[in-house]
Amino acid sequence: MTSNTALPASLPPSAVIREVGLRDGLQILQRVVPTATKLEWIRDAYAAGQREMEIGSFVPARLMPQLADTAEVLAFAKTLPGLVASVLVPNLKGAERAIAEEAHSMLVPLSASHEHSLANLRKTPDEVVAEIGRIRAARDAAGSRTKLEVGLSTAFGCTIQGQVDEDEVVRLVQAVLDAGVDAVGLADTVGYADPQQVSRLFTKVLKVAGDRLQCAHFHDTRGLGLANCFAALQLGIRKFDACLGGIGGCPHAPGASGNVATEDLAYMLASMGVESGQDFGALIALRGKLSRWLEGEQLHGTLWRAGLPRTMKQEEVAA
Amino acid sequence: MTSNTALPASLPPSAVIREVGLRDGLQILQRVVPTATKLEWIRDAYAAGQREMEIGSFVPARLMPQLADTAEVLAFAKTLPGLVASVLVPNLKGAERAIAEEAHSMLVPLSASHEHSLANLRKTPDEVVAEIGRIRAARDAAGSRTKLEVGLSTAFGCTIQGQVDEDEVVRLVQAVLDAGVDAVGLADTVGYADPQQVSRLFTKVLKVAGDRLQCAHFHDTRGLGLANCFAALQLGIRKFDACLGGIGGCPHAPGASGNVATEDLAYMLASMGVESGQDFGALIALRGKLSRWLEGEQLHGTLWRAGLPRTMKQEEVAA
Numbered sequence: 314m315t316s317n318t319a320l321p322a323s324l325p326p327s328a329v330i331r332e333v334g335l336r337d338g339l340q341i342l343q344r345v346v347p348t349a350t351k352l353e354w355i356r357d358a359y360a361a362g363q364r365e366m367e368i369g370s371f372v373p374a375r376l377m378p379q380l381a382d383t384a385e386v387l388a389f390a391k392t393l394p395g396l397v398a399s400v401l402v403p404n405l406k407g408a409e410r411a412i413a414e415e416a417h418s419m420l421v422p423l424s425a426s427h428e429h430s431l432a433n434l435r436k437t438p439d440e441v442v443a444e445i446g447r448i449r450a451a452r453d454a455a456g457s458r459t460k461l462e463v464g465l466s467t468a469f470g471c472t473i474q475g476q477v478d479e480d481e482v483v484r485l486v487q488a489v490l491d492a493g494v495d496a497v498g499l500a501d502t503v504g505y506a507d508p509q510q511v512s513r514l515f516t517k518v519l520k521v522a523g524d525r526l527q528c529a530h531f532h533d534t535r536g537l538g539l540a541n542c543f544a545a546l547q548l549g550i551r552k553f554d555a556c557l558g559g560i561g562g563c564p565h566a567p568g569a570s571g572n573v574a575t576e577d578l579a580y581m582l583a584s585m586g587v588e589s590g591q592d593f594g595a596l597i598a599l600r601g602k603l604s605r606w607l608e609g610e611q612l613h614g615t616l617w618r619a620g621l622p623r624t625m626k627q628e629e630v631a632a
Numbered sequence: 633m634t635s636n637t638a639l640p641a642s643l644p645p646s647a648v649i650r651e652v653g654l655r656d657g658l659q660i661l662q663r664v665v666p667t668a669t670k671l672e673w674i675r676d677a678y679a680a681g682q683r684e685m686e687i688g689s690f691v692p693a694r695l696m697p698q699l700a701d702t703a704e705v706l707a708f709a710k711t712l713p714g715l716v717a718s719v720l721v722p723n724l725k726g727a728e729r730a731i732a733e734e735a736h737s738m739l740v741p742l743s744a745s746h747e748h749s750l751a752n753l754r755k756t757p758d759e760v761v762a763e764i765g766r767i768r769a770a771r772d773a774a775g776s777r778t779k780l781e782v783g784l785s786t787a788f789g790c791t792i793q794g795q796v797d798e799d800e801v802v803r804l805v806q807a808v809l810d811a812g813v814d815a816v817g818l819a820d821t822v823g824y825a826d827p828q829q830v831s832r833l834f835t836k837v838l839k840v841a842g843d844r845l846q847c848a849h850f851h852d853t854r855g856l857g858l859a860n861c862f863a864a865l866q867l868g869i870r871k872f873d874a875c876l877g878g879i880g881g882c883p884h885a886p887g888a889s890g891n892v893a894t895e896d897l898a899y900m901l902a903s904m905g906v907e908s909g910q911d912f913g914a915l916i917a918l919r920g921k922l923s924r925w926l927e928g929e930q931l932h933g934t935l936w937r938a939g940l941p942r943t944m945k946q947e948e949v950a951a
Contacts (some may be wrong), residue, residue: 507904542825570938571939585827615855616855622823
């Protein structure tokens with residue numbers, strides 16, 4: 314029997330769940346959710362305790378009409394005290410809009426898979442790194458305080474290329490750190506990661522990025538999303554992307570689960586004593602609204618059906 | 633940021649998935665699955681690589697007509713070379729049948745929750761420990777080679793009692809070890825466990841049981857089943873109960889996921905390089921049969937829908 318006396322590792326006392334449903338969740342849908350509905354989602358999520366949200370993307374409206382109202386949604390999000398509102402920007406043009414609209418944070422995706430990068434952006438990863446350098450220069454020249462984050466997408470594998478070399482992920486992280494980004498995250502864009510791989514790759518990237526490695530983004534395509542979050546949490550990672558109702562599925566796996574479900578992740582964290590400030594009743598009520606707003610779409614997750622265990626119900630705990 | 637240089641821990645090179653669908657999965661259903669269907673399940677699961685199965689329970693047929701054919705099913709399972717066939721026995725009477733029928737292994741459930749034990753068996757946990765002592769004596773007196781295992785049920789919490797004291801779990805493990813059982817396991821009967829709790833409780837029990845702590849039994853009621861398996865695996869645990877299609881739900885959470893899904897657990901293990909000898913194509917085909925056999929019941933799991941990642945498909949890996 315393998316023994317490891319260092320376990321159980323102490324987990325961080327708190328963690329942030331960044332709600333990315335309004336971007337990663339909605340962008341894959343064929344429908345356009347009305348702006349008023351998005352504002353209600355943000356208002357309710359805020360009331361439920363969520364304090365970071367990726368609310369849209371500055372991409373051409375003709376490419377992604379679902380997110381065409383990003384500026385308006387961002388303006389609303391910024392009225393909520395203490396809410397960190399981030400947007401995804403694929404290039405300098407998008408970044409210029411994020412800077413002009415004073416987003417709190419802008420996230421640039423950088424595919425670790427060469428083939429995915431070419432297919433998605435018609436640029437090599439190193440061309441994207443160069444673009445990130447230009448984004449940083451533009452941000453600094455504007456005297457902007459918008460935080461610049463890079464998400465290493467397909468960091469755990471790629472539906473086009475297959476394997477993604479871990480050394481290539483580390484090299485690209487180093488390159489964007491050299492380009493002066495404020496933070497990096499690792500994303501399992503297509504649901505290939507397993508918890509041991511998460512332990513291994515986060516450990517490697519922590520060595521070069523330290524505290525600038527901030528976020529983990531996992532999809533639950535093959536049921537490992539929460540196990541992967543746990544593995545990252547064991548290494549001290551304290552920010553996780555998630556989508557209410559587990560929306561945001563992968564186009565390569567129709568019907569499969571999408572991002573880690575916000576409410577299930579919040580439950581796992583609370584169950585382990587990791588504070589994330591979420592009100593479960595409010596989250597589940599919002600999930601009910603979401604299922605009506607997205608009628609016909611498949612939502613995922615388990616907590617909405619199973620409910621909290623008796624040991625975690627407020628009235629029981631107080632008794 | 634918390635750092636733990638001991639991670640990633642090395643995982644065991646291999647692990648056993650014990651299929652418990654024929655017992656834990658079927659016992660909760662209102663229907664009786666024909667014996668011939670059970671034999672086909674066992675035959676196909678064996679062909680898919682499964683080498684341990686809990687195939688039924690020696691309980692009075694009037695209490696559990698679903699499992700009334702356990703002796704016949706056991707006799708068939710024993711004809712398959714290398715298959716370890718276990719049965720659940722709630723008391724001495726059941727154990728006497730398991731011994732007479734020469735089951736390879738018999739598992740006695742022992743509730744760590746006092747209230748659950750009373751509600752379920754009308755015995756206190758210590759009365760069950762005494763019964764386990766009588767079972768061991770009967771087994772030895774018969775010169776039987778049937779392995780005696782105890783599963784500590786409700787070890788992570790109880791829908792009736794709520795919290796279950798970890799020291800009480802450890803005390804009961806020590807008591808059954810003193811009674812001479814061959815192996816113990818920890819079971820999250822009602823889906824309350826989280827991975828940090830798994831790390832903590834398994835660490836405590838390993839200290840008293842060592843290699844005699846063999847099996848982990850998790851339900852996926854709130855989506856944490858695989859994360860819990862990963863946490864146990866990190867401590868060197870090498871045997872996991874699971875049900876094909878994630879059947880075996882908890883009566884206290886209607887519609888919720890049941891046991892960890894065999895096929896998803898097999899995928900997680902393979903993805904991490906932990907050998908469990910499963911043929912995914914055969915498992916998914918058998919899951920398809922199961923969904924027809926149990927028409928109207930909700931099956932769970934993710935792999936059947938998402939498929940293997942490109943990095944794990946045989947033809948891709950070979951290319």
